[in-house]
Amino acid sequence: MKTIRTYNNIAAKGLNKFPQDSYRVSADEAEPDAVLLRSHKLHTEALPKSVLAVARAGAGVNNIPVTDYTHQGIVVFNTPGANANAVKELVLASLLLGSRGVTQSMNYVKSLADVNDPHELHKKVEAGKKQYGGCELEGKTLGVVGLGAIGAKVANLALSLGMKVIGYDPKLSVEAAWRLSSNVKKADNLNALLSRSDYVTLHVPVVEATKEFMNDDAFAAIKQGAKLINLARGELVEENAVLAALESGKLSAYIADFPSQNLIKNDNVILFPHLGASTVEAEENCAVMGAEQLIDFLDNGNITNSVNFPAVSMERTSGYRITFANDNVPKVLGVVLNLLADLNINVLDMVNKSRDDIAYTILDIEQRPTADLIQKISSVEHVFHVRSV
Numbered sequence: 001m002k003t004i005r006t007y008n009n010i011a012a013k014g015l016n017k018f019p020q021d022s023y024r025v026s027a028d029e030a031e032p033d034a035v036l037l038r039s040h041k042l043h044t045e046a047l048p049k050s051v052l053a054v055a056r057a058g059a060g061v062n063n064i065p066v067t068d069y070t071h072q073g074i075v076v077f078n079t080p081g082a083n084a085n086a087v088k089e090l091v092l093a094s095l096l097l098g099s100r101g102v103t104q105s106m107n108y109v110k111s112l113a114d115v116n117d118p119h120e121l122h123k124k125v126e127a128g129k130k131q132y133g134g135c136e137l138e139g140k141t142l143g144v145v146g147l148g149a150i151g152a153k154v155a156n157l158a159l160s161l162g163m164k165v166i167g168y169d170p171k172l173s174v175e176a177a178w179r180l181s182s183n184v185k186k187a188d189n190l191n192a193l194l195s196r197s198d199y200v201t202l203h204v205p206v207v208e209a210t211k212e213f214m215n216d217d218a219f220a221a222i223k224q225g226a227k228l229i230n231l232a233r234g235e236l237v238e239e240n241a242v243l244a245a246l247e248s249g250k251l252s253a254y255i256a257d258f259p260s261q262n263l264i265k266n267d268n269v270i271l272f273p274h275l276g277a278s279t280v281e282a283e284e285n286c287a288v289m290g291a292e293q294l295i296d297f298l299d300n301g302n303i304t305n306s307v308n309f310p311a312v313s314m315e316r317t318s319g320y321r322i323t324f325a326n327d328n329v330p331k332v333l334g335v336v337l338n339l340l341a342d343l344n345i346n347v348l349d350m351v352n353k354s355r356d357d358i359a360y361t362i363l364d365i366e367q368r369p370t371a372d373l374i375q376k377i378s379s380v381e382h383v384f385h386v387r388s389v
């Protein structure tokens with residue numbers, strides 16, 4: 001029986017993917033084979049030695065100490081694109097909330113709850129509305145920082161609303177570029193985007209290079225009166241810089257799903273809880289994708305959508321499969337293959353891929369691997385993980 005430890009609320013549709021006859025899934029597994037989680041922070045927790053993989057039902061992996069896990073041979077997965085539509089739709093709401101005084105005018109109407117005379121109410125509603133007039137999105141410019149799964153959807157949606165769209169993504173993958181309308185204009189650098197955009201929306205991961213990249217310098221470059229939407233991560237924005245930009249009027253609104261005390265107190269900030277991906281559909285998509293990736297890894301050794309290991313998959317040609325991970329240095333694969341040859345073990349199929357410092361191999365062999373063989377492969381210099389699956 002394989003075991004999965006869950007953190008957070010994982011959608012039942014995903015949990016139901018684990019076959020009940022071969023998997024036990026709960027929040028209490030003490031020595032799980034794998035972990036399935038959402039935003040729970042693993043940085044301060046020691047994982048049991050039994051854990052082979054961690055799947056993040058979501059996009060951002062900043063709650064997982066990925067580098068440490070890589071060195072422990074733990075494969076970390078995420079679920080790219082599975083919640084992109086949910087975030088795109090909340091960006092649309094944010095664009096409108098930032099433009100039309102919707103929340104403020106709703107509060108004004110609520111404040112009239114005790115005005116019982118219909119004529120008086122009508123007079124007050126009509127008189128009050130002029131405070132909440134806004135402007136339209138059509139014809140305005142949206143700057144999209146990060147054009148991955150979410151950024152591309154947001155950019156394409158904004159074009160359909162009649163907005164002009166500028167994008168900035170120095171690491172844009174070819175696959176992501178295919179998803180993007182050719183009407184999205186490319187900014188050569190961040191400041192070129194910031195200086196031309198009426199609205200700026202952030203869709204990049206938090207990594208060393210992006211931590212607090214929206215700082216005083218960025219706000220100095222931003223167009224006067226711009227509005228900033230951040231449904232990516234709070235850490236991307238330097239909080240004092242955003243407050244100073246709001247104070248000076250350089251920024252006219254900040255809309256985010258990462259509240260803090262200082263932000264809550266500011267009238268030009270519109271905040272939600274961390275809600276970007278909280279739709280039934282997104283939660284199910286993420287849970288299903290995360291579960292399927294874990295099952296394929298635990299049952300077959302295949303790796304899809306890992307953030308630290310190479311993508312490696314192979315159809316099974318025999319019932320006997322060995323997988324191993326090693327430092328990405330010469331000769332390791334040759335040594336393992338020689339070891340098999342010396343034992344007269346025929347290799348039926350094989351795939352080997354590398355990513356940065358890590359190499360990963362799947363070997364289908366003609367006979368059941370013995371514990372002694374697994375031990376011998378484990379002992380090969382630079383091999384740090386071996387499994388018979």
Ligand SMILES: NC(=O)c1ccc[n+]([C@@H]2O[C@H](COP(=O)([O-])OP(=O)(O)OC[C@H]3O[C@@H](n4cnc5c(N)ncnc54)[C@H](O)[C@@H]3O)[C@@H](O)[C@H]2O)c1
Pocket residue numbers: 058059060061080081083084087145146147148149150151168169170171172173176203204205206209210231232233257274275276277278
């Ligand atoms: N609020 C929420 O609930 C919620 C939901 C989903 C994702 N997110 C956040 O949004 C982020 C993006 O999600 P995604 O699914 O689009 O991820 P993604 O990996 O598909 O796209 C990220 C894009 O950012 C680009 N990028 C990286 N560094 C950059 C930089 N310095 N400048 C410009 N672009 C850069 C990458 O090249 C990539 O194209 C996630 O990492 C996560 O933190 C938040």
Ligand SMILES: O=C(O)CC[C@@H](O)C(=O)O
Pocket residue numbers: 038039057058059060061083274277278
């Ligand atoms: O799980 C969630 O609710 C949020 C997920 C989101 O932040 C992500 O990075 O995908």
